[in-house]
Amino acid sequence: MKKFNLLYDSTIAMTKIGRYRILHELGAGAMGLVYRGVDTIIDRVVAIKTIKMGKAITNVNLKDMLTLFYQEVRIAGKLSHPNIATIFDVGEFNDIHYFVMEYVDGVNLKSIIMEKASFRLIEKVGLLIQIANALHYAHQRGVIHRDIKPANIMIVSDDKRAVRDYQVKIMDFGIAMLSSSNTGIGKQSSERILGTPSYMSPEQISGLELDRQTDIFSLACLAYEFLAGKKPFSAPTLPELFQKIKTTTPTQLYKIDPTIPEDLSKCILKGLEKNKEYRYQSAGEFADELEIFHNREELLETQKLDISKEYADKEFLQSLKRNYAFFSDFSIDELNTIYNISLKLSYKKGDVIFKENTVGSKMFIIISGQVKITKQFDDSGTETILNVLKLGECFGEMSIISAAPRFAAAVAETDCSLIAINEVILRTSEPRLCLKLYKNLAIILTEKLKKSDAKVNALLARMKN
Structure with missing residues (x-):
């Protein structure tokens, strides 16, 4: 699987990009550095994602990389949803291409899973419903994410509510594709597979053309890991991992954790069907199944009142x-x-x-x-x-x-x-x-x-x- 990496001169301290003042570096993404900054005109804290073209070392040509970068902006800019990070601006400054997005002050789901943070089952399912509904919104507008994974999900907590209230933000449409696009940029091939291996669908690792079903599979992988604390597919090598994704049915969740009801386990495994025709046909349908379980748990709790x-x-x-x-x-x-x-x-x-x-x-x-x-x-x-x-x-x-x-x-x-x-x-x-x-x-x-x-x-x- 070919990937590209970007190298930056760490001796150069960034203080400003266009009208945006840099506060500090947030981390490195697949295509460049991400900064926390301030819009000096409207005094708004933002996140700034960059590519510095002069320092790029890549296995794909420079034109394709830049096209992919602006594709992220164009695709994410089509979406306006409370559970999807908002894009504000895009530009170029001193050979640095950048876009400016909503700064999300939260914790990514990967950290939450690794640290085994305390979440009740009903809270976990509530977060999964938010992700599924946001994906359904994107799919209805012809947008497929293609890299749904815990690291791309931010969780924000609101302490103003009477009970703990968590909101989801889906991040990083960097390798998303327009399902109706004829440009060829978003198409898969066996030589150029984009995504994160542990969360890829069987059709994705096979280099086939993708539709919304690939996001449903990836969401089910994420849901399995969030609920069980372990990935549905794991192997010491990439070929072995891909073989498991294509052929192995994961262990039922209730056999890993007896507190997980059997119907919820079946719900998640339906999203992990190898044949996409047997999966949920929309992320909205997946969300509905999760909502039925969530509502049942809420009813049990409110009956006590x-x-x-x-x-x-x-x-x-x-x-x-x-x-x-x-x-x-x-x-x-x-x-x-x-x-x-x-x-x-x-x-x-x-x-x-x-x-x-x-x-x-x-x-x-x-x-x-x-x-x-x-x-x-x-x-x-x-x-x-x-x-x-x-x-x-x-x-x-x-x-x-x-x-x-x-x-x-x-x-x-x-x-x-x-x-x-x-x-x-x-x-x-x-x-x-x-x-x-x-x-x-x-x-x-x-x-x-x-x-x-x-x-x-x-x-x-x-x-x-």
């Missing part, structure tokens, strides 16, 4: 029909079904229920207390209260039909209890009820769009006059 069972009575369900359009055409039995398969959550005053610009699969109904909806309109950190919601009101409903980032944050204004309706669970266990919710949401959104169009037309008419 014994939250307000009396709110499932007929009077409360009738109030939902009367006061909220989503549920106006649902029968009491249907609402009771939704209630029974949904989580019941409790929050203290000031707890963050969800943050702005995060992705979620749940909508919420308030069964006691109040919740405020807030939004930041600038970088000052100041939050503006958009609304205060009370008993029976809903929020977060856009996640039912879209995986788009949350427009605003939700915070407990008082101690409160909520029903959390999980879109994945509703879709897989009660598809008819989920379809009714989709339909009702579509009607409401259509009405909102009509009102917006009317306001815009009225504004244009005033401007003309």
Whole structure:
């Protein structure tokens, strides 16, 4: 397998690249050095990834290397997702090609696995769901990563939540490919295989043309290692490793760690099928399977809280029909079904229920207390209260039909209890009820769009006059 390496003159201290002031070196990537820096114009901390062409020693020609570098920028620049590192800028300075990306202050998953950091199983699965959903987002836009591995996953912790809250950032689309590209740059060949051996799919190590299935296999390798603490495939030599990837079925996870349920083990091994036709057909499907397990574990935990069972009575369900359009055409039995398969959550005053610009699969109904909806309109950190919601009101409903980032944050204004309706669970266990919710949401959104169009037309008419 041919690789290229870059050599830098360590005696030259970098202090500035373009308008970016260098703070310190973060490390060496496959194509060059990575720095932590500051954008001197807007005073933002950033990460700067570089290639210094004058010092490059490579097994591929210089033109291909530079093309590959700018391909990373072009591909990653197409993606805007809370769980994918954002690209801000690209340029050239004194023979150094660079791009500027979001600085992620976290720990990579490789370090977490090596140090055997303390994570509950439900937390691990939650992180895997985030990775799978972010990959699904990229795949839907024709982007395949091709190097999913623990070192390319950053984990960021938020201490503002009532419970530990971890967010994923997928890094380094340096060897990603556009699945619809005709340039040939992203195509595999037996002489030029890009990726990390332990996480490669059988088709990847064979130099075959790749699609989204290769990322699914790599994610399953990562998931196996994260859950079991060991790689699914290991061997003393590269040829032996590749042979195992092509022919060997890994040990079931529950046989390595009895605390891992058998259905979760089967879920991960489905992602490791040799024949890609037998794997999950999308990263979103993989995420859904993980979500079903995750929701089941959440239900077991919330049952211990014994939250307000009396709110499932007929009077409360009738109030939902009367006061909220989503549920106006649902029968009491249907609402009771939704209630029974949904989580019941409790929050203290000031707890963050969800943050702005995060992705979620749940909508919420308030069964006691109040919740405020807030939004930041600038970088000052100041939050503006958009609304205060009370008993029976809903929020977060856009996640039912879209995986788009949350427009605003939700915070407990008082101690409160909520029903959390999980879109994945509703879709897989009660598809008819989920379809009714989709339909009702579509009607409401259509009405909102009509009102917006009317306001815009009225504004244009005033401007003309």
